[in-house]
Amino acid sequence: MKTYWRLLSFARPLRRFVVPFFFTSLLASVFGILNFTLLIPLLKVLFKQGGAQGSPGAIAEPAPRMSIDYLVDLFNYHFQNILTQYGEWGALKFVCIIIIASVLISNIFRYLTARLIERFKVKMVGRLRQAVFDNTIHLHLGFFSSERKGNLISRIVTDVQEVESSVANSFSAAFKELFTLISFLYVLFKISLSLSAFAFLVIPISGAFIAVIVRQMRKEARDGQNRLGGLISLMDEVFGGMRVVKGFNAEEFIRRKFRTENEGYQRSIKSMAYKREMSSPFSEFMGVFVVALILLFGGQLVLSGESELSAEQFITYIAIFSQVMRPAKEISNAFSNTQRGIAAGERVLELLDAKNAIPEKPSPVTIERFENEIAVNNVCFEYDKNARVLHDISFRLPKGKTVALVGSSGGGKSTIADLVPRFYDPVEGSITIDGHDLRDLSVASLRNQMGIVTQESILFNDTIYNNIVFGADATDEEVYRAAKIANAHQFIVGQPAGYQTVIGERGTKLSGGQRQRISIARAVLRNPPVLILDEATSALDTESEKLVQDALTRLMANRTVLVIAHRLSTIQHADEILVVHQGRIIERGTHARLLENPDGFYRRLTLMQGL
Numbered sequence: 001m002k003t004y005w006r007l008l009s010f011a012r013p014l015r016r017f018v019v020p021f022f023f024t025s026l027l028a029s030v031f032g033i034l035n036f037t038l039l040i041p042l043l044k045v046l047f048k049q050g051g052a053q054g055s056p057g058a059i060a061e062p063a064p065r066m067s068i069d070y071l072v073d074l075f076n077y078h079f080q081n082i083l084t085q086y087g088e089w090g091a092l093k094f095v096c097i098i099i100i101a102s103v104l105i106s107n108i109f110r111y112l113t114a115r116l117i118e119r120f121k122v123k124m125v126g127r128l129r130q131a132v133f134d135n136t137i138h139l140h141l142g143f144f145s146s147e148r149k150g151n152l153i154s155r156i157v158t159d160v161q162e163v164e165s166s167v168a169n170s171f172s173a174a175f176k177e178l179f180t181l182i183s184f185l186y187v188l189f190k191i192s193l194s195l196s197a198f199a200f201l202v203i204p205i206s207g208a209f210i211a212v213i214v215r216q217m218r219k220e221a222r223d224g225q226n227r228l229g230g231l232i233s234l235m236d237e238v239f240g241g242m243r244v245v246k247g248f249n250a251e252e253f254i255r256r257k258f259r260t261e262n263e264g265y266q267r268s269i270k271s272m273a274y275k276r277e278m279s280s281p282f283s284e285f286m287g288v289f290v291v292a293l294i295l296l297f298g299g300q301l302v303l304s305g306e307s308e309l310s311a312e313q314f315i316t317y318i319a320i321f322s323q324v325m326r327p328a329k330e331i332s333n334a335f336s337n338t339q340r341g342i343a344a345g346e347r348v349l350e351l352l353d354a355k356n357a358i359p360e361k362p363s364p365v366t367i368e369r370f371e372n373e374i375a376v377n378n379v380c381f382e383y384d385k386n387a388r389v390l391h392d393i394s395f396r397l398p399k400g401k402t403v404a405l406v407g408s409s410g411g412g413k414s415t416i417a418d419l420v421p422r423f424y425d426p427v428e429g430s431i432t433i434d435g436h437d438l439r440d441l442s443v444a445s446l447r448n449q450m451g452i453v454t455q456e457s458i459l460f461n462d463t464i465y466n467n468i469v470f471g472a473d474a475t476d477e478e479v480y481r482a483a484k485i486a487n488a489h490q491f492i493v494g495q496p497a498g499y500q501t502v503i504g505e506r507g508t509k510l511s512g513g514q515r516q517r518i519s520i521a522r523a524v525l526r527n528p529p530v531l532i533l534d535e536a537t538s539a540l541d542t543e544s545e546k547l548v549q550d551a552l553t554r555l556m557a558n559r560t561v562l563v564i565a566h567r568l569s570t571i572q573h574a575d576e577i578l579v580v581h582q583g584r585i586i587e588r589g590t591h592a593r594l595l596e597n598p599d600g601f602y603r604r605l606t607l608m609q610g611l
Helices: 002-011 015-037 039-046 068-137 141-146 149-191 193-199 202-240 242-247 251-304 311-352 413-419 443-447 464-469 476-485 489-493 512-526 542-556 591-595 601-608
Strands: 373-384 387-398 402-406 428-433 450-454 530-534 560-564 576-581 584-589
Touching (some): 002 311, 068 311, 149 193, 193 251, 251 311, 387 560, 402 413, 413 530, 413 560, 450 512, 476 489, 476 542, 530 542, 591 601
Parallel strands (some): 530 560
Antiparallel strands (some): 373 428, 576 584
């Protein structure tokens, strides 16, 4: 229940919903039950027993009071007067008009209740989805490396939707139907206390049975949501890598993998559905069973004259009791359906409760500009415990200088580059900028000093213009200037809609070189004092590489640059080159100095590349 109430808390302040919902539901229930209580006078007229009520003065006008009895007494008072003055035909018309009015009023309040429910659901689910997304977007980069993207999407979209369709609906159903059930029970006990006590022996039996089912459903519901997340993750990976799937003729392999996941999800949902659907037929059977017992028990008393109930009261009692099972079933179904929503809610709340492993201090230091140097001091790092990937890394990156990282793949170059903008924190040592430890700084102010261009161009399914601007406050002239510096303006204006051309998911409508130049234009527009280049030209053809390298040279002018280079020809003019191998810096110096070592690792790399 803790999960349930926490999910509902996203609709706060609940009193704005609960108070009007209470009154509309109560009034809808009162007027709904009134329709059935009117069966008694209606049946009296039809059975021609109304004349026994006496003269108009036989019933005194009731004193006003806040209770259902007052409405019944007031009706009986007017009904008796009309019966006496206008006869049975007049009384029949009066009862029919009251029934129509009662049904109309009941349905008006039911409509108002439904409006309140929808407002409640939309507000709760909207806030929940926003809160989960807001927390997720601020989590550290390592979280997204270890989580499957499809699973995250499943939690934010599918699981939150499940919360709406089950938890929110069950709350409103249980709340609304509770009033109806209480109203029915009140009238039933009012008509006959002894018959009602006999009839409701079924409730504990049904309740115990449903409680057992609910406990079993919760585990299966969570398993079902996990499997659905796996399905979405698989589809996201396959559709995003369709070129590889088709290139390796792996369609059949993917089909089998999807079938395995899909069948597992089907089994989980089927098992849960069987148990959920069992509760409704069982409740209905028990209800009909008890109605049959009441007909036998109560009918025998009425026929023998041993009961205080008249025939019309007994028929009304049976009619009302048959309706009691509807709200009881709705409440039962609400609790059953809630289990899937709670399972989905637990997955959502896990994401909401996820903590950022790169926390910011309560009162962080804010830096406005980069003045002197970035210093990496005896840094060690590991992604997983006992699996260290960096060992005692130290170097200086003075303002206006370029430091290059080279070495074999998997040596730790990209990890070093990720530590500088504080995507991760070192497990030992420290990194400082102008003497400030990165852990003491505001993350936003730190990253405002940096521009990052990676090997993979991360673009969005939007226009070229919006991909360059990417949230920055810039004029059209500034955007055009950034594109020209990045050697992108010429190919952009040749697109069908120029800068307003939509480039598709991940920029798939553009070539690799074009995507990279847009990424460079984005970095140019931010005009950062510190630039981090992570093998920005390694995946390009010769012509594209020349254009991109020329753009990078312009971008690097008068900036502080940390560059990871795969092609050594691009970093020969770096102020210092660090050779990183197996997580350690094994050589350092300028291009010319490193070549002087005949047995050096850097020299071997240059010979391999024909330099």
